Amino acid sequence: MYNFLKKHLFCFLCVLFASLIMSFNIKTFVNAVGLIPSGFNGLSLLLQRTFYQFFEINIPYFIINISLNVFPALIGFYFIGKKFTGYSILMIIFNSFLVDIIPSTPITYDSLLVSVFGGIMNGIAIVIALYGGASSGGTDFVAIYLSYKLKKPSWNFIFIFNMLILIIAGFLFGFEAAMYSIIFQFVSTQIIEKFHQKDHKITLIIITQKPNLLSQKLMEQTHHGVTLIQGEGCYSHEQKTILYTVIGADEVRHVSHLCKKLDSSVFINIICSKDIKGQFYQKPLE
Known part of the structure; x- marks a missing residue:
């Protein structure tokens, strides 16, 4: 109340x-x-x-x-x-x-x-x-x-x-x-x-050691889809997991804080998206 x-x-x-x-x-x-x-x-x-x-x-x-x-x-x-x-x-x-x-x-x-x-x-x-x-x-x-x-x-x-x-x-x-x-x-x-x-869209490229945990929490809290990509670090030659997702610009601070909380070593690349095509969840106004 x-x-x-x-x-x-x-x-x-x-x-x-x-x-x-x-x-x-x-x-x-x-x-x-x-x-x-x-x-x-x-x-x-x-x-x-x-x-x-x-x-x-x-x-x-x-x-x-x-x-x-x-x-x-x-x-x-x-x-x-x-x-x-x-x-x-x-x-x-x-x-x-x-x-x-x-x-x-x-x-x-x-x-x-x-x-x-x-x-x-x-x-x-x-x-x-x-x-x-x-x-x-x-x-x-x-x-x-x-x-x-x-x-x-x-x-x-x-x-x-x-x-x-x-x-x-x-x-x-x-x-x-x-x-x-x-x-x-x-x-x-x-x-x-x-x-x-x-109304602005942001693309996140997230490199993490906890891909399953992060992807699950991101989908639960933002309702946006997440794509998992397997890669390799060119310097260390270690296997890396990349999460790719698009969110609203007003969600960036919350999502960044969530990722850091779940994985302290996470690396996040934040990219402004000029436009997107296809399905994108947008929270309806009340």
């Missing part, structure tokens, strides 16, 4: 902290030079500005953002995970109301500085949400769904969707802000790719 409450408290705090960062970023950096952030947050701001400028109708941000996220939330609920979608909806609600509540306090009006630092803050907010088992909603649901289907990172695919929003924004409000928004979104996407390691 204690671990259950501790886990949910951690998720809730991540969602709250990520919402605060994202909302503060919108009111501090994004609005300062009229940028369009990524995903449905950007689409919400675009619609809000369009209604205000062309029709003189001031629609609250939370009404637009929550309305846009209804359909993506259904995708998340049915295809990704109920717990994940629940926390994502919580973040959408927090972020939507905080954007309307937090006062606008620009730090700088330098478009390049705003694009870079605003993109960093936006990426960090999304990474924190993902660590807490949530997302900022909208296109994040689509990106995570594609990641599980394609077995590789898909945030760059969402970047293409964001470009379409920026083209529309360019025609409506001028292309200078739209081009700076590209920098903002590119920086944000690279931050997510760098720090959200779950």
Whole structure:
């Protein structure tokens, strides 16, 4: 019971902290030079500005953002995970109301500085949400769904969707802000790719004296397949056993510690895998 409450408290705090960062970023950096952030947050701001400028109708941000996220939330609920979608909806609600509540306090009006630092803050907010088992909603649901289907990172695919929003924004409000928004979104996407390691794959080549024990424990704890290869050390001419496996980047620390614990003389070569084809176990979201 204690671990259950501790886990949910951690998720809730991540969602709250990520919402605060994202909302503060919108009111501090994004609005300062009229940028369009990524995903449905950007689409919400675009619609809000369009209604205000062309029709003189001031629609609250939370009404637009929550309305846009209804359909993506259904995708998340049915295809990704109920717990994940629940926390994502919580973040959408927090972020939507905080954007309307937090006062606008620009730090700088330098478009390049705003694009870079605003993109960093936006990426960090999304990474924190993902660590807490949530997302900022909208296109994040689509990106995570594609990641599980394609077995590789898909945030760059969402970047293409964001470009379409920026083209529309360019025609409506001028292309200078739209081009700076590209920098903002590119920086944000690279931050997510760098720090959200779950979608990245790592190949391990393990030389061990306890192949049966290690292979059994690795399969039990990671659910990934292990291939055993017999070899010979060229220097010592001793028979060597090599274990070959592919795991998620977020599992490397745990697996390395496990191997060292079971065999103190183990040798592990850690290789970044650009892509894999075939079956690969991916733990489903709750």
